[in-house]
Amino acid sequence: LITDARRHLPPGPWPLPIIGNILNMNKLPHRALAGLADRHGALMTVRLGTSLFVVASSPAAAREILQTHNASLSGRSPADAWSGGGHSANSVFVLQPGRKRRVLRRLGTAHMFSRSRLQETLALRRDAVAGLLRDVSVAASSGSGGTPVTVSVRRVVFTAMVRLLWRAMFSDDELSEAASRGLYDGVREAVALVMTPNVSDLFPAVAAADIQGVRRRFAAQIARAYKMMDGQIDRRTRARHQSGGGDASRNDLLDAMLDMSEQGDHGGVTINRDVIRAFCTDLFTAALDTTSNTMEWALAELLQNPQTRRKLQEELGTVLGSKSQVEDSDIDKLPYLRAVIKETLRLHSVVPLVSYRAEATVQVQGYTIPEGSNVLVNVWAIHHNANVWTEPHKFLPERFLEKEVEFYGRNFDFIPFGSGRHICLGLPLANRMLHLMLGSLLHQFEWNLPEHESGSAVDMTEKFGLVLSMATPFQVIVKNKQ
């Protein structure tokens, strides 16, 4: 089991508190680690410098980590950058297990992602998709004299998701184009900084000096996002004071958090301005790149698999008829769309690696994982395991028609949203939005590859980051359907 992998990865010492930093050296670490697992086993230890790094690459090993021993294996080891601007003290991504994390997750579920809340926000999703279709239609009509128009699906989906979350959290319809772009740039830059190789992570003894200034730059980006959240907090607080509470109530996430902040201590947890703005910022960070890149991968596959695309468009035509967009209630009637989304999440798992810290020493598959180890689950390796999936590197949505495979964290063959205590908080919303957006875009428009791409294969090279994206910017020709 114990494998010293120093010879396979760049020379150390790498204390490895944050996988991302190493991973940058090794351009596609999920693939490199999957290759190592093929040789050394589905549970292996990589010792890098002074740190132990346990990597699980099979459904059985993932089950032990994410289910059987999850209580002991759900700590986090955040990058030093993450503490810029004090963000890590309140960030749901990196808070250690405990009451504060639980309170935040419960708040998110109750006021954003529960079944009843999603029912109440149905119109917001419908509007978000209508806005997306409008943006694409305007772009499609902008070509003069029949010149083909290209769009970046990643970009338009990102914008649609920003607007949706903004309205759902703050009940505010007036997010300006400039503010939305600011959030886009801020989130991108902050995420890039978290992934930057940083001396502070390699040598914690000198971290306080922030030699490369990564923490300082992260703090500047976080401050931009916090300023936007502060604008909403101030506005709502003023309105609540003026109306004495009642009239200003929007019954949204912001109201729920402000109510809690007025109630004081919640069993040792205080919800204050720092907590509110960190949580709201985290929801944007988690939602935007994941959904927009998944949509981009989906379209890239569909444009290279014309039969699959035609089959999907036929299904959409039959179910939707003259309706312009997919609605929540249509999803159950669109099995092929569901299969296409699942196959995209499998083949292009945008979160290919999930990482934790062992809070106690535990036995996994008969081996000891010492307290303090970094534990990694290679989601990408599981989704490309030939013992589980036939022809794992091919885009074959039909596989999901043949057998029912769900992604709610109980089936360890398929965990694109993770599992256990850190399972994706936004899963119910992400699930709905992926179907609504992909189905509507396919139903409403004609999509084609640019001339230079159609002759050769699309460049599907991956770029590793917090989210796995297409390395080459992907522009697609779009036309309004006749």
Ligand code: HEM
């Ligand atoms: C294609 C879309 C998405 C995918 C594939 C995805 C996947 C994931 C994965 C794999 C994790 C990490 C689990 C872990 O560390 O064990 C995660 C965490 C998270 N996701 Fe998502 N996600 C998506 C969309 C969203 C959306 C739309 C939201 C919110 C609006 C969201 C909110 C979160 C949050 C807050 C966490 C942190 C949970 C925690 O650490 O407790 N995600 N997601």
